[in-house]
Every structure is written in C-alpha cells, then in structure tokens.
Amino acid sequence: MSHKLKVGELREAYLLEEDIWRVFTVVLSSKSAKSSTYKYALMKSLIENLYQVNERHELSYDQLAYSFTKIYWNLIVHHQLINQNRGKIARVVTIIKEVQDANSIPPEFVFDKIDDALQLKLVSKVKATMKENVYGALYGDTRGSFYAFDHKKETLTLNPKVHQFMLNYQRLIVNLTNYHMAAMIEQLNEVPSINYLLGKVESIAKRSSLSAFERVLLTYSKADCFYCQKTLTGVKRETHVDHFIPWSFVQSDHIWNLVLSCNRCNTSKSDKLPERAFLEYIIKRNHSLIEKKEDETITNLMKNYKQKKIVMLYDYSIKNGFDTIWSP
Ligand SMILES: [Zn+2]
Structure with a gap:
C-alpha cells in the first residue's frame, strides 16, 4: 500500500x-x-x-x-x-x-x-x-x-x-x-x-486580512503608493496591501508579491496585471528587503525568493490569460 x-x-x-x-x-x-x-x-x-x-x-x-x-x-x-x-x-x-x-x-x-x-x-x-x-x-x-x-x-x-x-x-x-x-x-x-x-x-486559502504584511512593509519602505507615489496617510482604509500579481492567479500571499497602494490604485487595478515597467520597481523593492539581513522577520518572509521568480510569475500570468494590463 x-x-x-x-x-x-x-x-x-x-x-x-x-x-x-x-x-x-x-x-x-x-x-x-x-x-x-x-x-x-x-x-x-x-x-x-x-x-x-x-x-x-x-x-x-x-x-x-x-x-x-x-x-x-x-x-x-x-x-x-x-x-x-x-x-x-x-x-x-x-x-x-x-x-x-x-x-x-x-x-x-x-x-x-x-x-x-x-x-x-x-x-x-x-x-x-x-x-x-x-x-x-x-x-x-x-x-x-x-x-x-x-x-x-x-x-x-x-x-x-x-x-x-x-x-x-x-x-x-x-x-x-x-x-x-x-x-x-x-x-x-x-x-x-x-x-x-x-x-x-x-477562496479558502485566502487570508481575511493582510494587515500583518502592511505593518512589515510600512516598517521597511516609505508610506507611498507603489503605483502612483501618493503619500499614504494613516487614516483608516487609506493604505491597502495589493497583490502585484493578482491573488486570483498567484493564490498565495508572499511578501515579495505584496506592495502598499492607495485606495484609488488598488480599486482600479483590481484583478489586473500592472504595466511591465512596475516589474523593475518591485524587483528593486524586493532587493532592498533582502538587504535587511539583520532582521529575522524579513529574512524568513523572503526565504526562497529569487528575482527570476517574480519575472516568471509575471510571464506565466500572461500565458494563463491575465492579459489586461493596468497602469495608474
Ligand atoms: Zn496610487
């Protein structure tokens, strides 16, 4: 058996x-x-x-x-x-x-x-x-x-x-x-x-809240919208954690695919893929997260991340039909 x-x-x-x-x-x-x-x-x-x-x-x-x-x-x-x-x-x-x-x-x-x-x-x-x-x-x-x-x-x-x-x-x-x-x-x-x-x-594997990631991201990056650079204020509902590659495709919540965004960008982006130029930005952002070697939380969250993974994810999501490209 x-x-x-x-x-x-x-x-x-x-x-x-x-x-x-x-x-x-x-x-x-x-x-x-x-x-x-x-x-x-x-x-x-x-x-x-x-x-x-x-x-x-x-x-x-x-x-x-x-x-x-x-x-x-x-x-x-x-x-x-x-x-x-x-x-x-x-x-x-x-x-x-x-x-x-x-x-x-x-x-x-x-x-x-x-x-x-x-x-x-x-x-x-x-x-x-x-x-x-x-x-x-x-x-x-x-x-x-x-x-x-x-x-x-x-x-x-x-x-x-x-x-x-x-x-x-x-x-x-x-x-x-x-x-x-x-x-x-x-x-x-x-x-x-x-x-x-x-x-x-x-939706069974989906988290009810990404606020734990929001805290981590706010600690390590400026409180700006990843897409339009608008400053995010602390007012409730103003800051969103956005799945760079849509959740409906990636089906998981890895910090290297999460960015802070304003309400407007988050709503209008919805289930779409951001313009390819943003791929460069998220690679840079992730690189800066990896640099925080002294911090165990970040090291654990970034375990197994490789730059090529997010590029692959981007290309595979297009192959899988996510071909509506969004820009702010
Ligand atoms: Zn924005």
Whole structure:
C-alpha cells in the first residue's frame, strides 16, 4: 500500500505534457479511488507553494502543512463542513476540532486570526497526519511520476516537468481542483448546491486580512503608493496591501508579491496585471528587503525568493490569460 511508504522515489522523470494531463485528469476525477478530500487539499497546497520551491524543486513538509492546515481550518471551523471523508471522520477534522474546542475558538476565527504559537502547534500535528495519510496516497495515484517524498528529511521534491506544467497551466489546474474538491464536499455534506460551495473552496486559502504584511512593509519602505507615489496617510482604509500579481492567479500571499497602494490604485487595478515597467520597481523593492539581513522577520518572509521568480510569475500570468494590463 503506497500510503504506508516512508520514502517515495521519482519514477518516470521524463514526462510529456499529454502524459501529465492524463494523470491529472484521472487523479482529479471520480475515476481515482478516494475516500477523502486530502488529495485536493494537497494539490491546493502545492499550487500555493509553486513559487516557493528551492533550486532542487523541493518543498518542506512544514510549508505544505501550513497551507494544508489553513485550508482545512477554514473549511471545518469557519464553514462547518465537517465531513471530509466517506464513512469515517477524517483525522485532520479530529485534530482541528480538538484544538478549537480546547482553546474555545469561535467559528468566526479564520486561520490567520489564530495566534502564532497555536498555529505552529496545530501545523505540527497536521504534518504528522499528512505523513501517514496524504503524501503516499497521491504519490500512488500518480504512479510516482509527480513527486518524490522523504519522511525523514521531511521534503517533497516535485518532478521538474510537472512543476513546469503546473506553472504553464496554473489557472486551469486551480479551477479544476476547486471544482472537483467542491463536488466531493457537496456529496459528503448537506449543502444547498455546488455553486454554494465553489465560491467557498475558491477562496479558502485566502487570508481575511493582510494587515500583518502592511505593518512589515510600512516598517521597511516609505508610506507611498507603489503605483502612483501618493503619500499614504494613516487614516483608516487609506493604505491597502495589493497583490502585484493578482491573488486570483498567484493564490498565495508572499511578501515579495505584496506592495502598499492607495485606495484609488488598488480599486482600479483590481484583478489586473500592472504595466511591465512596475516589474523593475518591485524587483528593486524586493532587493532592498533582502538587504535587511539583520532582521529575522524579513529574512524568513523572503526565504526562497529569487528575482527570476517574480519575472516568471509575471510571464506565466500572461500565458494563463491575465492579459489586461493596468497602469495608474
Ligand atoms: Zn496610487
């Protein structure tokens, strides 16, 4: 049984796009035997960390467990979608409910509202259950072709071909994964309709607030709008944290993709890509963040950032259909 494996080596390193599509389609659709929503949550966690891989295409179990926990916390606690497995209670549900009850956390609390120490504790419990129930299962379904994993080193190594594929077709993959995950949750829980769920699943990994990033950015850069240079005053609602590459594409909140902006620019930019000239500016801005080596918060937030990543992200978002270019 593949889910009992402690190490999974990469088989078939060389894959054609059509091979990858075939495996993806089988894994996501009902043809693949699955009793829980774990595979979808792992897929969403991989997508959230696509630009966080190191040079060896590795992701740490901590990175993935953080995304995975956030997804389930928001589904289980916030949206009360308790059934995530056929027949029995999924282990991740038990873990999350126990922590919620023990700390009397109200359901309005989304994951990023929980304090850091408790988040860490929860993520480490979920990480342990992912080792037992998650990595081996999807590995088996993809016949070892998508990634390798190692429970001792706690790393997952993406097949470079699959990584490339996910970057090329990110938007389609996100939509497919959300759709199939929503369809399965709908079967397992009593909900009005799949449309009701799809919106929830689409935004499940989204933070309720970027104010933590706002504080960091205000500490290290001038309080000016990144796009129009207007000075941002401290008045409430005046300063926004904007995803340089739209969230709907990048599906994650990395500080190197976040900028301060005024209300007007933030609203008019919305889901669009900024003019290419701004790419140079954000590269410079990120360079200045990396320079703050003495500050541990920044060093951690900028871990795995490379200049080429934001350039890739920009180009891939155009490839994926974000071709309306905005300027202030
Ligand atoms: Zn502005």
